[in-house]
Amino acid sequence: MNQLSFPDYLVILAYLVGLILLGFVFSKRQTSPKEYFLASKNIPWWAAGMSIFATLLSAQTFLGGPGWVFARDSRWLITGSVIGLGTVALAAAIWVPLWQKLPILSIYEYLERRFHPGLRIVGALFFLCNCTFWMGNALVIAAQGFNAATGVSIETGIWCIVLLTMVYTTLGGARAVIWSDVAQFLLLFLTYIVIAWLLLAEFQWHPQEIYNIASSKTSEITGYPHTTMVSFEFNFAIEATFWALLFSQLILSINYGADQIYVQKMLSTNSKKSMSRVLMSYGVWTLVFGILSTMIAWGMIAFYDRHPDLSSSLSHPDQVLPHFVVSQVPVIIRGLIMAGILAAMMSTLSSVINSMSTVTTIDFFSRYLTQNNSERYLTLISKFSSVFHAILLLSFAIWQSSYSEANVVERHTKLVAMTNAPVAAFFFLGIISKRTNTPGVLIGAAAGVMAALSLVGFQGFMEPLIQGVNFFWVNGISLIVSLMVGFFSSLLFKPPNPESIKQLTVR
Numbered sequence: 001m002n003q004l005s006f007p008d009y010l011v012i013l014a015y016l017v018g019l020i021l022l023g024f025v026f027s028k029r030q031t032s033p034k035e036y037f038l039a040s041k042n043i044p045w046w047a048a049g050m051s052i053f054a055t056l057l058s059a060q061t062f063l064g065g066p067g068w069v070f071a072r073d074s075r076w077l078i079t080g081s082v083i084g085l086g087t088v089a090l091a092a093a094i095w096v097p098l099w100q101k102l103p104i105l106s107i108y109e110y111l112e113r114r115f116h117p118g119l120r121i122v123g124a125l126f127f128l129c130n131c132t133f134w135m136g137n138a139l140v141i142a143a144q145g146f147n148a149a150t151g152v153s154i155e156t157g158i159w160c161i162v163l164l165t166m167v168y169t170t171l172g173g174a175r176a177v178i179w180s181d182v183a184q185f186l187l188l189f190l191t192y193i194v195i196a197w198l199l200l201a202e203f204q205w206h207p208q209e210i211y212n213i214a215s216s217k218t219s220e221i222t223g224y225p226h227t228t229m230v231s232f233e234f235n236f237a238i239e240a241t242f243w244a245l246l247f248s249q250l251i252l253s254i255n256y257g258a259d260q261i262y263v264q265k266m267l268s269t270n271s272k273k274s275m276s277r278v279l280m281s282y283g284v285w286t287l288v289f290g291i292l293s294t295m296i297a298w299g300m301i302a303f304y305d306r307h308p309d310l311s312s313s314l315s316h317p318d319q320v321l322p323h324f325v326v327s328q329v330p331v332i333i334r335g336l337i338m339a340g341i342l343a344a345m346m347s348t349l350s351s352v353i354n355s356m357s358t359v360t361t362i363d364f365f366s367r368y369l370t371q372n373n374s375e376r377y378l379t380l381i382s383k384f385s386s387v388f389h390a391i392l393l394l395s396f397a398i399w400q401s402s403y404s405e406a407n408v409v410e411r412h413t414k415l416v417a418m419t420n421a422p423v424a425a426f427f428f429l430g431i432i433s434k435r436t437n438t439p440g441v442l443i444g445a446a447a448g449v450m451a452a453l454s455l456v457g458f459q460g461f462m463e464p465l466i467q468g469v470n471f472f473w474v475n476g477i478s479l480i481v482s483l484m485v486g487f488f489s490s491l492l493f494k495p496p497n498p499e500s501i502k503q504l505t506v507r
Contacts, residue, residue, distance in 0.1 A: 008335030023168025049281030051181035062344035069297030071317035081290030088283030095257030139397035142345035166390035184343035191340030199299030425482035444486020
């Protein structure tokens with residue numbers, strides 16, 4: 001496979017220098033936690049929506065999405081994105097009324113007000129664990145892509161991505177993160193459009209030929225043609241059925257309001273209407289991405305069917321996009337596309353570092369470890385926290401790089417199943433029921449973790465106790481267990497004072 005040329009590296013270098021300069025431009029504004037974490041709440045809704053999309057479209061999905069269709073079929077991206085547009089609207093209706101009225105920087109402040117200071121700590125720790133699991137795997141897949149394109153080792157790639165992102169994120173705070181995300185959002189879509197253009201040109205602008213070839217090929221993993229977009233079996237062991245995707249998207253609508261990354265982007269705008277628009281625009285862009293990613297994957301299937309000599313050097317489905325880029329795309333354009341792959345990773349990493357710094361500074365350092373809560377002092381602590389979390393993510397990613405046998409989307413979903421559900425249950429039970437209390441929701445959280453462990457195990461430590469449940473169901477099942485056990489366990493303990501939580505519930 002061809003390696004990148006000197007002009008390609010110049011394009012990538014120009015992109016990286018631009019990001020660091022952006023961090024320097026916004027660094028002078030960083031004089032308060034509100035500016036550092038929320039950009040003083042004056043970000044336009046469309047920019048915040050693009051930022052959420054760019055954050056969630058990590059290299060894990062940017063590369064893993066086409067890789068999923070290439071190895072399996074199109075049900076997850078197409079059906080999931082269509083259903084997701086509706087569940088995003090549901091999430092806005094549930095969560096925006098709560099978050100727009102609370103003057104907070106970290107959403108885990110809510111858990112202290114609604115339940116107990118200890119629950120705030122638990123929620124914040126689970127969030128930090130979740131981010132570490134997620135970014136550790138996403139960094140690995142990005143580094144694998146650059147390894148395939150440049151020959152740079154996976155470990156070296158991880159080091160470079162983390163250190164460069166750490167610089168502009170630490171300097172510029174949330175404002176640098178959001179506006180760099182907007183630029184990266186545009187680069188991501190330009191990357192997909194260029195790849196789609198090249199694939200169509202390969203087939204003389206006959207998209208029907210691409211579809212015919214892709215539809216004639218059956219996935220060895222799922223048993224469906226690669227172009228299958230929906231299936232209605234009800235079987236816990238079958239991936240990406242309509243019911244599994246509907247269930248997982250409904251569960252995700254609960255997670256939207258219980259995730260610091262989503263809420264922090266929404267809080268960077270200045271009104272209830274803007275916050276709703278942020279979520280809805282994210283849903284629209286996710287659907288557009290799902291369509292583009294699926295069409296590109298079909299093109300890859302057709303291309304490698306036409307060129308079996310090239311497919312023999314393809315080591316992993318997640319590497320199909322960078323493999324195509326470095327072997328088929330012209331110089332300079334190739335560098336632009338590889339910069340797009342970097343953008344997918346760095347936009348996610350910067351937001352995660354900023355949110356982890358928010359939680360650490362507000363929920364731990366400011367709350368328990370210092371008496372000096374001046375704005376400049378906390379801003380300085382926030383920057384040190386950003387550096388600390390960048391190093392933490394770097395270390396975890398190096399460890400995870402030894403686990404490369406599974407599709408990265410599947411691996412990540414299994415890892416976060418034990419942290420997502422309990423935290424989402426804390427928030428959801430908190431807003432819908434005045435009867436739930438601290439002991440009850442903690443018991444529910446423990447039950448949710450045990451449910452997840454029994455379904456997916458933990459890589460390197462234990463095997464699943466219950467076999468045959470597909471990972472699309474796991475997060476939802478563990479959340480339902482957390483909700484049910486948490487609610488009924490609360491009935492065994494003294495209820496909270498209704499007046500003290502009046503403004504913290506929706507009932």
